[in-house]
Amino acid sequence: MPARIEDVAAHAGVSTKTVSRVLNGHPSVRATLRTRIEASIRALNYVPNPAARGLAGNRSYLVALLYDNPTASSSYIMELIVGVLQACTGTAYNAVLHPFDASDDLAARIDGFVATHRPEALVLVPPHANNTKLLQRLDELDIRYATVSSKLRQSRIDIGFDERKAAADIVEHLISLGHRRIAHVTGLKGHGAYTWRLSGYRDALRKAGIAYDESLVVEGDFTFASGVAGGRELLSRRRPPTAIFAANDDVACGVIREAYERGLAVPDDLSVCGFDDTPVSQLISPGLTTVRQPCREIACLAVESVLRSIRDPALRQQARVPYQMQLRASTARPKKP
Amino acid sequence: MPARIEDVAAHAGVSTKTVSRVLNGHPSVRATLRTRIEASIRALNYVPNPAARGLAGNRSYLVALLYDNPTASSSYIMELIVGVLQACTGTAYNAVLHPFDASDDLAARIDGFVATHRPEALVLVPPHANNTKLLQRLDELDIRYATVSSKLRQSRIDIGFDERKAAADIVEHLISLGHRRIAHVTGLKGHGAYTWRLSGYRDALRKAGIAYDESLVVEGDFTFASGVAGGRELLSRRRPPTAIFAANDDVACGVIREAYERGLAVPDDLSVCGFDDTPVSQLISPGLTTVRQPCREIACLAVESVLRSIRDPALRQQARVPYQMQLRASTARPKKP
DNA sequence: TTTTCTATTGACAGCGCTGGTACATTTGAC
DNA sequence: GTCAAATGTACCAGCGCTGTCAATAGAAAA
Numbered sequence: 072m073p074a075r076i077e078d079v080a081a082h083a084g085v086s087t088k089t090v091s092r093v094l095n096g097h098p099s100v101r102a103t104l105r106t107r108i109e110a111s112i113r114a115l116n117y118v119p120n121p122a123a124r125g126l127a128g129n130r131s132y133l134v135a136l137l138y139d140n141p142t143a144s145s146s147y148i149m150e151l152i153v154g155v156l157q158a159c160t161g162t163a164y165n166a167v168l169h170p171f172d173a174s175d176d177l178a179a180r181i182d183g184f185v186a187t188h189r190p191e192a193l194v195l196v197p198p199h200a201n202n203t204k205l206l207q208r209l210d211e212l213d214i215r216y217a218t219v220s221s222k223l224r225q226s227r228i229d230i231g232f233d234e235r236k237a238a239a240d241i242v243e244h245l246i247s248l249g250h251r252r253i254a255h256v257t258g259l260k261g262h263g264a265y266t267w268r269l270s271g272y273r274d275a276l277r278k279a280g281i282a283y284d285e286s287l288v289v290e291g292d293f294t295f296a297s298g299v300a301g302g303r304e305l306l307s308r309r310r311p312p313t314a315i316f317a318a319n320d321d322v323a324c325g326v327i328r329e330a331y332e333r334g335l336a337v338p339d340d341l342s343v344c345g346f347d348d349t350p351v352s353q354l355i356s357p358g359l360t361t362v363r364q365p366c367r368e369i370a371c372l373a374v375e376s377v378l379r380s381i382r383d384p385a386l387r388q389q390a391r392v393p394y395q396m397q398l399r400a401s402t403a404r405p406k407k408p
Numbered sequence: 409m410p411a412r413i414e415d416v417a418a419h420a421g422v423s424t425k426t427v428s429r430v431l432n433g434h435p436s437v438r439a440t441l442r443t444r445i446e447a448s449i450r451a452l453n454y455v456p457n458p459a460a461r462g463l464a465g466n467r468s469y470l471v472a473l474l475y476d477n478p479t480a481s482s483s484y485i486m487e488l489i490v491g492v493l494q495a496c497t498g499t500a501y502n503a504v505l506h507p508f509d510a511s512d513d514l515a516a517r518i519d520g521f522v523a524t525h526r527p528e529a530l531v532l533v534p535p536h537a538n539n540t541k542l543l544q545r546l547d548e549l550d551i552r553y554a555t556v557s558s559k560l561r562q563s564r565i566d567i568g569f570d571e572r573k574a575a576a577d578i579v580e581h582l583i584s585l586g587h588r589r590i591a592h593v594t595g596l597k598g599h600g601a602y603t604w605r606l607s608g609y610r611d612a613l614r615k616a617g618i619a620y621d622e623s624l625v626v627e628g629d630f631t632f633a634s635g636v637a638g639g640r641e642l643l644s645r646r647r648p649p650t651a652i653f654a655a656n657d658d659v660a661c662g663v664i665r666e667a668y669e670r671g672l673a674v675p676d677d678l679s680v681c682g683f684d685d686t687p688v689s690q691l692i693s694p695g696l697t698t699v700r701q702p703c704r705e706i707a708c709l710a711v712e713s714v715l716r717s718i719r720d721p722a723l724r725q726q727a728r729v730p731y732q733m734q735l736r737a738s739t740a741r742p743k744k745p
Numbered sequence: 746t747t748t749t750c751t752a753t754t755g756a757c758a759g760c761g762c763t764g765g766t767a768c769a770t771t772t773g774a775c
Numbered sequence: 776g777t778c779a780a781a782t783g784t785a786c787c788a789g790c791g792c793t794g795t796c797a798a799t800a801g802a803a804a805a
Contacts (some may be wrong), residue, residue: 116523128794438781439753
C-alpha cells in the first residue's frame with residue numbers, strides 16, 4: 072500500500088494541506104518547512120495519487136496530441152510523439168495520443184473526445200492545426216490549445232519553423248551548385264506545407280534572377296507514388312531539369328526511383344533533394360540532401376507553452392525553432408550546365 | 409458542467425448503483441432496464457469521470473508500453489504504439505508510453521514508474537521483454553504484463569510471430585533464386601532477434617543441404633553503420649557472397665550503401681534482403697525484399713490479452729501472429745552461379 | 746506595550762464514483 | 776401456491792486529494 076498524503080503530513084508533523092501546498096508549488100510555505108516536508112516525501116517514497124488529485128482539483132493532468140491518421144508520414148508523427156512525451160516526463164502530466172481522420176467533420180467529433188478524456192490542453196498538428204472550425208469549437212469549449220505550424224498565425228500559441236525560408240535555402244543550395252533548371256514536385260494542395268515550400272522555391276529562384284517556369288512545377292501529394300509520377304513527367308521532357316526539389320523525403324524517394332528505373336544516376340545525371348530529414352534520407356543511397364524539421368523540439372515547446380498557458384490564459388507565443396540543412400550525396404554540380 | 413451519474417439515475421428513474429452496474433458491465437441487470445439506462449446515458453451525453461472512477465475503484469485505467477529508447481528503430485516502435493492505441497480506443501483505458509534505457513538497472517527503476525502512473529498492466533517489448541530481473545520484479549509487485557516476442561516463453565502472456573521461420577523463409581527465397589553463397593549480417597548479440605534470425609538462416613541452409621560457413625556470418629548491431637561495416641568486410645573478400653541476408657532493414661540499407669560505394673549493382677551483382685518491412689524498404693531503390701513484422705497486430709493483441717488478464721489472472725496466452733514476405737526488387741538470380 | 750496587519754498554517758467539506766450491507770421486489774421452478 | 780434465486784433499491788463510507796475559509800503566529804505600527 073503506497074504512502075498517502077496524510078502519512079507524509081504525520082511524518083513531517085504538519086497538516087495535509089501544507090503538504091499539498093508543497094506538492095503544488097504554492098508560494099506561502101516557509102522555506103524551512105518546505106525542506107522538512109520534502110524530506111518526509113522522499114523518506115516515505117511518496118507519490119501523489121493522480122486520480123485523487125484530478126478528482127479533487129477538477130483536473131485531468133492530460134495533454135492530448137491530435138494528429139492525422141498516420142498513413143505514410145509516420146516518422147513525422149513519431150517525432151512529434153517523442154517530443155510530447157519528453158515534455159511530459161518530470162511533470163505530473165500524461166499524454167493522450169489520438170489520431171483523427173481529417174476528412175470528417177472533426178469540429179463535431181471533438182466534443183466526444185473532450186468529454187471522454189477531459190484533457191487540459193491540446194496540441195494540434197497539420198492539417199488539424201489549420202481547421203478553422205475546429206479551433207473555433209475549441210475556443211467555445213474554452214480549451215487551451217497549441218498549434219504546430221499553423222497557416223493561420225492567429226492562434227494564441229503556435230510553434231513551428233520557418234518552412235518557407237528552409238525551402239528557399241535548399242533551392243539556393245542547388246543554385247549554388249550551378250543548377251538553373253530546377254523543378255519542384257509539390258505537396259498536397261491545401262496543406263500549409265504545400266504553399267510554404269512552393270513559395271520558398273520561388274523566393275530562391277527570384278533571388279537568383281532565374282525566371283519562374285510554370286512547367287517545371289508538377290503537383291504531388293507528399294507520397295512516394297506522386298514522386299514517381301512527378302519524376303516520370305519531368306524526366307520524359309525533351310529538356311529535363313538537372314535538379315528536382317521534392318516537397319518531402321517520400322516524394323524525393325519516388326523521384327529517385329523513377330530516375331533509377333530510367334537508368335539515370337543520382338546525383339551525376341540528376342540532383343534530388345527532399346524535405347523533413349526522415350530516417351530514409353540517411354538510409355537511402357546516395358544519402359538524401361534535405362532539411363531537418365525540428366519536430367521534437369517543436370512538439371516539446373508546444374506542450375510546455377500550452378501547459379504554461381493553463382495558469383496564464385493570456386499567454387501568447389509564436390515561436391520559430393531553428394532548422395538545419397542536411398547536405399548529403401544526392402546533390403552535386405550538374406554535368407553540363 | 410457535464411452530467412454525473414446521479415443525473416443519469418434520476419433521468420432513468422433508478423438508483424446510481426444500478427447505473428454503475430450498467431457502466432461496469434455487471435451481469436445482474438435486466439435487459440430492459442439496461443436498455444433504458446443506456447438510453448438515458450446517451451440522452452444526457454454522459455461520460456463517466458475517469459478520475460472519480462479510478463479513485464473509487466482503485467484503478468487507473470492505464471496500460472503502459474515500455475520500450476527501449478528510440479534511436480533508429482523508431483518505425484518498429486511507432487507501429488507498436490499505433491497498435492496499443494488502437495486496442496485502447498473504445499475501452500476506458502488509456503496508454504502511457506514510456507521509453508526506458510535498457511542499459512541501466514530497469515528492475516530498480518520500474519518501482520518509481522509504477523508508483524507514479526499506477527498502470528494496471530504493462531506491455532514489454534524487446535529487449536525489456538527478455539529482462540529476467542525486470543519480469544521478476546513485476547511479479548513481486550503483482551503487476552500483470554504481456555511480453556512481445558519474449559525469448560523466454562515462460563511469461564504468462566507473450567505475443568509474437570515466428571521469427572525463426574520467417575528468417576528461414578526469406579533465406580529459402582534466396583536459395584530458390586539460385587544463391588548458394590549467402591552471407592548474414594547479424595543483429596545485436598543478446599537480443600532475441602539476433603538468435604532467431606541467425607537460427608532461421610542456418611535452418612534454411614541446412615534444409616537446402618548447404619554447408620554452414622562461419623566466415624559468411626559477420627556481427628552487426630541492427631544499425632545502418634553495422635550494415636556498411638558488414639558489407640565492407642564481406643564484399644572485400646576474394647570470393648564475396650552473391651546474396652546477403654541482413655538482420656533488419658537498416659542493416660540491409662547499410663549493406664546496399666557499401667555496394668553502391670563499390671559500384672556494385674543490386675540485385676545484379678548482389679542480392680540483399682532485410683527484415684521488418686519498415687517504410688524505407690518501399691522507398692529505397694530498388695525496393696527491398698523483406699518480411700513484414702505484424703507489429704500493430706501484435707501490440708493490439710498484447711494489450712487486449714493483458715487487459716483481459718486483469719479480470720482473469722489465470723489467463724495464459726502465447727500467440728504467434730502470421731507474418732508476410734515482401735518480395736521486392738533487391739533480390740534476383742545471381743549472375744554467375 | 747498594545748493593536749493591526751500580513752504571512753503561514755490548519756480544519757473540514759466534498760470532488761464523482763464504487764463497494765458493501767441490508768432489505769424489497771420480482772421472477773421462475775416446482 | 777410456495778419458496779429460492781435473481782434483480783433491484785437505499786444508503787453510506789470512503790478512495791486521496793485540493794479548495795475554501797478561518798485561525799494562528801510573528802512582525803510592524805501605534
